[in-house]
Amino acid sequence: MTVDLKCFDKIVVGPVKVKKRSSSIRYELHFNGVRKEYTLIQSYPEEVNIRGFEELAVLAGIVPAINYGLFTPLIEIKAPLHELDYKYFLDMMDITARDIFVNRIINKTGLIKEEYLPKGDVSPEDAKPIADVDVRETFTGTRLDSRPEEHKCTVMSSGGKESLLVYGLLREVGCEPYPYFVNESGRHWFTALTAYKGLSSMDPRTRKVWTNVDRLFAFIEKNMRIVVPYYWKKNKEIYPVRLFWYAHFIFSVLPLAVKNNVGNVTMGNEFDDPTGLTYEFNGIRHYYATYDQSLDFDDYMTSFMAKRGIGIKQWSPLRPITPIIVLRILFNRYPELGVLQTSCHSTRIEGGVVKPCGTCFKCNGVLLMMLAEGLDPTIIRYERKHIETLPERLEKGLIRLEESLVKHSKYLITQRGLWSFSEAEPVWHVEMIHFDNINARTDFIPIRELREKVLDIYEKYTKGYVYLVNGKWLPGSRPE
DSSP states (O other): OOOOOOOOOOEEEEEEEEEEEEEEEEEEEETTTTEEEEEEEESSHHHOOTTHHHHHHHHHHGGGGGTTTOOOOOOEEEEEEHHHHHHHHHHHHHHHHHHIIIIIISOOOOOGGGSOOOOOOOOOOGGSSSOOEEEEEEEOOOOOOOOEEEEEEEEEEEEEHHHHHHHHHHHHOOOOOOOHEEEEEHHHHHHHHHHHHHHHOOOOOOEEEEEHHHHHHHHHTOOOOBTTTTTTHHOOOOOSSSOOOHHHHHHHHHHHHTTTTEEEEEOOOOOOOOOOOEETTEEOOOTOGGGSSSSHHHHHHHHHHHTTTTOOEEEEEETOOOHHHHHHHHHHHOOOTTTTOOOOOOOOEEEEEEESSSHHHHHHHHHHHHHHTOOOOOGGTTHHHHHTTTTHHHHHTTTOHHHHHHHHHHHHHHHHSSSSOOOOOOTTTSSEEEEOOOSOTSSSSSSSSHHHHHHHHHHHTTOEEEEEETTTTEEEEOOO
């Protein structure tokens, strides 16, 4: 490779400061003789008051830096770090560097300056972090006192259809759900606001943690010489380099989970079709920019939290079902939750009501699938003009859903007589329950009793089971 991606001389993270209801950690960027700093803050709606809060605060504070191992030769951590946390940082930095290199550098996004894009062949060596990670002090043992109870589940809540369905499912099958929101300081919070207000009114366990991590990311990326100026105006759908942020959200809410003896962290990661995907480019293993939403990440987090003495499991109950089935169950079984959904990240507030933009990639996908299901998108604040102009945007390719899902949704819409699409085509397995060894194993919920109850519900809204065998989907029966 003939390009240098170095942007900083070093990034310094720390020290961390902890108060009863907040924690903070300083980030310093050093480059070209300049030093700039920003303070990352988490604040809580109540006193956290758990032993070992500092250890979780350090974890939540340092993980954003994992995104920048390709771009700085040194990351200094000025905070006492558990040896297992140090290994976690190195492991995640290695995986994230490969995902960023392939999906944000090699695969052109328009957000990296052309002169910094690699020329010629690349190899696995090019995708390795250049950063040495210098930690001032490491330790073993722990002050954390975690007593997880299996029937309690934190629901990582974003306000979208997936997290609302997870909440509804777990509530119905007897798990005690704790809907936790992370309030980023920018406009992203608008996306979650409707669901947060709705769940707060119906469930006293609802909480939100405030963080300015989105501002921290923007601060770092505005100072990267390889990133195009005003990148947020060029592409609102993706970020220039950052790909690893869910860990910050999870570690930020863990103090509340530990305080309430919660035994599970649940995510809203639904089915992704792995057929035809190689997960490799020129020998570089990657995750198509979604590692922190993958089954491998869930497995790593569960194993890490066991070794670390936290004992909380991480999983998603939605892995076997497609997004269109998510909508089907949500609006038919839990309509009081469905109307709280907002999936758009370019929302606005009118008269105190959060409204989706109606035209972005995410909105187009939601509109397509709702219409395929015979649902009226105006119940989640879309306008008629958004519906009427959808075919024009689909014609331009302004949608980011799997091809099989788009074809099948167009087929269902054509069958309903709403519009006629030339690309409409039934895809037989889209409405089924999927199992494979990449995204959705048969033990997708590690607690058997909960898993059986969830499958009972899924069977009422789907057309059977399919298994991935030698790269092809084959029908099967319910797993034993």
